[in-house]
Amino acid sequence: MDVQLLLACSVMMTLMVLLPGPDWAYLIASGIRERSILPSLAGILVGYLVAVAAVAIGVGAVVAALPGFIVGLTFAAAVYLTYLGVRVLREPPVVVVAAGPAPSDVVGAGDARDAASARPWLRLLQGAGVSGLNPKGLLVLVVLLPQFTDAAGAWPIPVQLAVLGLIFVAACALVYSVVGFGARTVLRLRPSAMRVVSRVSGAAMIVLATVLVVEQAVHLIRG
Template sequence: MDSATLLSFLALDFLLVCVPGADWAYAIAAGLGGRSVTLAVSGLVAGYALHTALASAGLAVLVAGSPALLTALTVAGAGYLVWLGWTVLRRPGVPGDGVPAVDGDGARSGAPSGARGGAPSGARVFGRGAAISGLNPKGLLLYLSVLPQFLAVRGARLPVPAQTAVLGVLHMACCAAVYCGVGLLARAVLGARPAAARAVTRTSGAAMLGIGAFLLVERLATL
């Protein structure tokens, strides 16, 4: 693959990653919820690592050719986003305002740092990020529709699976940079503004819920 192709893909991918969506919403929620932005973003990147592995192995094409399997993945991902968005809307807790956020199992995560019993573990923060991006059908569609346009089938030095892996790693790096910036910026700018932070958290939750509902309705309408 030549450098021009890599730069073209990176430029397009950067624009796509900069479009707010469920990943943005989770990064913002992690930044405002007092959770580790690095762990949250690492989870998101891990989900895209799964997409990269599937695409490199040719399994993504198999999924694309199986309407039933694609529908199942879409419904699972959309349902998860709806549930997570509703959870955030129900308890939009932010650091320093005394309002506890609710973790996925109903545990209160707004307790002081010394009270670790109700705070979500690092593994849970990571796992939730991986589930959001790993189950996000939009991520799978990116690997199926955008990435293949930059693959050289004939006369290439690298085989197609290796090219897919390279582009997938570039996408993961782009996601890591943008989402870390989003989460840290949200914490720095809104961390001392509880009312504004709560509003942004609610907006993030609404975004996750809305995206999940849209994907769910869109997929079910095709049945």
């Protein structure tokens, strides 16, 4: 592949990932609720890896030709984000200070009655659901990536799409690691801000869900 295309794609993908969205809101919530963000982060990346594989084998072209699928995906994402946002608002994390030298830990107020939320596999599935249902992420992979392919290149188009998709996933891994671990570190230093940030992240998910629905509604009306 053309090195310039790879560099241009890397810059574009990083800029897209830096824009706050559902992935950000979910990982910030995970950073302040869970003992480790790794299962949630892994879920986000798994969701995008599945999307990259689908685009590379040609599913992306089919999806792009079915606007109704994008609409349905958007509404599904809005419902899922609203559920997550309401859950964060209803069960804000609290700081538990252990006796002795052990550092403070972050737990959810509903952990005792919602033990399933602590299961790594469930958080991985939730993360995959957030990224897999993120219509903006899907549009990046379906619409933006093909613009960086080179039909005259030595590599087949599916291979080029796979490589470019992996660049996107790598950018997600880097940026979202900073977001998740950064949220946890900052809130450990200032535990009093825990509840405020939790409410903001929960509200952000609901706002993002509303924005997704409004965008699609406007598109359908104009269409």
